[in-house]
Amino acid sequence: MSNQKTWTEVDDYFNSQLVPEKDAMNEVLESNSEAGLPSIDVSAAQGKMLHVLAKIRGAARVLEVGTLGGYSSIWLASALSKDGRLITLEASEKHAQAAKANIENAGLKDKVEILVGPANETFPSLVEKETDPFDFVFIDADKRNNPYYIKWAIDLSAPGACIVVDNVVRNGEVVVKDSEDPDIEGIRDMFDILSNEPRIDSTAIQTVGSKGYDGFLLAVVK
Ligand code: SAH
Ligand code: DHB
Ligand code: MG
Numbered sequence: 756m757s758n759q760k761t762w763t764e765v766d767d768y769f770n771s772q773l774v775p776e777k778d779a780m781n782e783v784l785e786s787n788s789e790a791g792l793p794s795i796d797v798s799a800a801q802g803k804m805l806h807v808l809a810k811i812r813g814a815a816r817v818l819e820v821g822t823l824g825g826y827s828s829i830w831l832a833s834a835l836s837k838d839g840r841l842i843t844l845e846a847s848e849k850h851a852q853a854a855k856a857n858i859e860n861a862g863l864k865d866k867v868e869i870l871v872g873p874a875n876e877t878f879p880s881l882v883e884k885e886t887d888p889f890d891f892v893f894i895d896a897d898k899r900n901n902p903y904y905i906k907w908a909i910d911l912s913a914p915g916a917c918i919v920v921d922n923v924v925r926n927g928e929v930v931v932k933d934s935e936d937p938d939i940e941g942i943r944d945m946f947d948i949l950s951n952e953p954r955i956d957s958t959a960i961q962t963v964g965s966k967g968y969d970g971f972l973l974a975v976v977k
Pocket of ligand 3: 795
């Protein structure tokens with residue numbers, strides 16, 4: 756039973772029962788595909804999970820690292836409290852343009868700001884600007900830089916902030932100690948940081964579904 760076909764069927768079943776928003780959200784995926792973006796967005800069920808987590812947190816200031824076409828941004832921004840805002844960091848001008856159009860179509864233009872540029876430049880700009888602290892951070896960009904992103908995310912977060920990091924399992928490759936894949940090294944270096952970081956309480960959960968075998972880190976800032 757445990758194979759990709761079954762995982763996708765189970766996701767389809769759950770989504771048909773629990774994720775009525777998926778049809779509108781599929782339009783985002785279609786426009787991304789037309790624009791030639793890679794289909795490495797979170798799944799519908801994962802997007803809805805981010806939405807539910809942001810609501811549980813009562814999130815008003817959300818930071819996302821890695822916008823792509825705005826699929827996860829829209830799931831998060833549509834969960835914001837009335838005056839809530841999402842800032843999302845994206846290196847690719849092309850991806851940011853696609854996201855901007857999708858976010859406008861979703862009626863969320865006034866809630867979302869896209870900062871274009873490599874996150875190792877836009878993150879320090881947020882620190883310099885002394886931006887108000889975030890209460891929810893979703894990290895989903897280039898995995899090799901996760902050690903930097905997790906540190907900045909903690910620095911920029913308020914106590915009680917929720918931090919989610921996507922793709923921390925990568926089909927089990929995370930346990931390959933001597934991996935020479937810089938993305939796996941980045942994920943493992945992030946776990947090394949977290950194992951010695953007193954400011955945060957974390958867990959990591961393995962997942963299967965329409966996007967294969969992967970997982971996410973879930974943490975709360977003390
Ligand atoms: N969160 C999106 C998927 C993001 S895919 C969703 O689920 O819908 C990863 C994104 O990170 C890509 O768009 C890629 O261009 C971007 N990215 C890669 N390196 C980056 C960097 N150094 N800074 C900011 N964004 C980066
Ligand atoms: C990749 C990136 C992601 O954020 C993801 O969820 C899946 C794959 C990638 O870069 O291959
Ligand atoms: Mg991802």
